[in-house]
Amino acid sequence: MKLNKIAFFNPQGNFDPKDSHLTEHPDFGGQLVYVKELAKAIAKHNIKVDIITRKIIDPEWPEFSGDFDYYPETENVRIVRIPFGGKKFLNKELLWDHLGEYVKGIIKLYTQEKAFPDFVTTHYGDGGISGTMFLTKTGIKYSFTAHSLGAQKRDRLNMDKDEAEKKFRFSLRILAENIAMQYASFIVTSTFQEKIEQYMHKAYKKTTTKHEKKFEIIPPGVNTSIFHTTPLPEDKKIEEYLNTKITKLPAEKRNNPFVILSSRLDRKKYHVALIRAFAESEKLREKFNIVIVTRGIDDVFSLITNINVDSEEKHILEEITTLAKKNNFLDQILFLNIKTQKELAALYRISTRQNSIFALTALYEPFGLAIIEAMACGLPVVATRFGGPAEILDGGTYGALINPDDPHDISKGLFNVLDNYDTYKKLGLKRVSEKYTWEITAEEYLRAIEKHIHGESETPFIPDFFANQLR
């Protein structure tokens, strides 16, 4: 079947030509990078792609008020912003109550344009349940890519269960994820590990074992025009920025390698695990310094002391600085306000000169685009063994896998990589170029659509919480 148009349902976060706010906010992370890069790669197959998200009229978020937006020099991709849930920005946890309005807005737009998509890819639980609602109204089928599953996050969070339920609405999210999987034409995971572990969690097992044949394992890619080893103009700028910060480090340690943490400031990323490892190891403190990327935060210390702020980012930074101060190595941590992926890639490249290492100590990581991006810049990695990184690093062949709950294991992983630096650098570059490109991802999605689009799809059952929103 000739595909003319594919829609991507991604209600949370948002999209614009400048990738504004990427990782500045928990709702602006790898999923947005994934959706954007995949949409662009599919559009190269002469298919029109609509990325459908939310219209936001909010002075804090000025980039997202237009009905449509476009990426420069990218044919066939359109960003579509549907008004739902009022005008102000809402955290993703507050969107569940308004997804019926999102779906009705999409149907209204396509009815006006007289051009419905041939297929829909849906992203995260909110995109997934929206795909199911859209299917009931239009008969147009969809794929589901969770990017991250609620039950995994819930189980790994060290939080009071009731408090976590109140803040993250896990029961609703897990319901939406199950419905989305039940009626999807196919389910996409980035790794085999996700399929056999993360999706076989008892919260999903009933659904996923029944639909085992729907799984398509499709690795994501790296934007190699950004993440590579060749210096870009940004390198000079980041080098100068870094030099203004280096003076903060103890004089005798200024040439030490960095351990770089660049994840969103989200408790799931478990930054404090690395800090705890430093607190418990004199050897680590002697040999390394730490870089923490804090995109959008110019002065960490004024944020921490600002009594008017009560954000997740602030609490995470408070935890980090308190532990480091208590163990007298706060002066060995640099907080860098890196603004774009190009600047991030420049930081990775420059840091390899002094044998720095990328670290991802997450409680669990569904996949971890940041890992393959660092590897593409020649930066060796140490990553959590919980989740997709175990497969990306092939059990430890392409980088060190660690248990983030074990400070000694983190230290062991860092010294293993440092002692075999060039080997891991070369292996990382090889692994990424062979296995992780967005072109392969797009070809695999199109193959999966062809394979599943004619399959039988049961009439979806939509739980009242969502069905009532469609009325």
Ligand SMILES: O=c1ccn([C@@H]2O[C@H](COP(=O)(O)OP(=O)(O)O[C@H]3O[C@H](CO)[C@@H](O)[C@H](O)[C@H]3O)[C@@H](O)[C@H]2O)c(=O)[nH]1
């Ligand atoms: O200062 C920064 C730091 C990070 N990034 C980008 O943010 C993304 C982070 O993505 P990832 O490392 O995958 O983490 P998450 O944001 O948590 O992404 C979710 O969605 C991804 C795509 O499915 C999965 O790989 C993750 O496991 C899942 O948690 C990467 O592209 C980074 O380049 C920036 O642009 N600027």
Ligand SMILES: O=P(O)(O)OC[C@H]1O[C@](O)(CO)[C@@H](O)[C@@H]1O
């Ligand atoms: O931590 P959670 O709620 O599982 O969400 C992670 C998701 O949120 C995002 O940051 C939104 O882009 C994604 O990167 C990711 O899929």
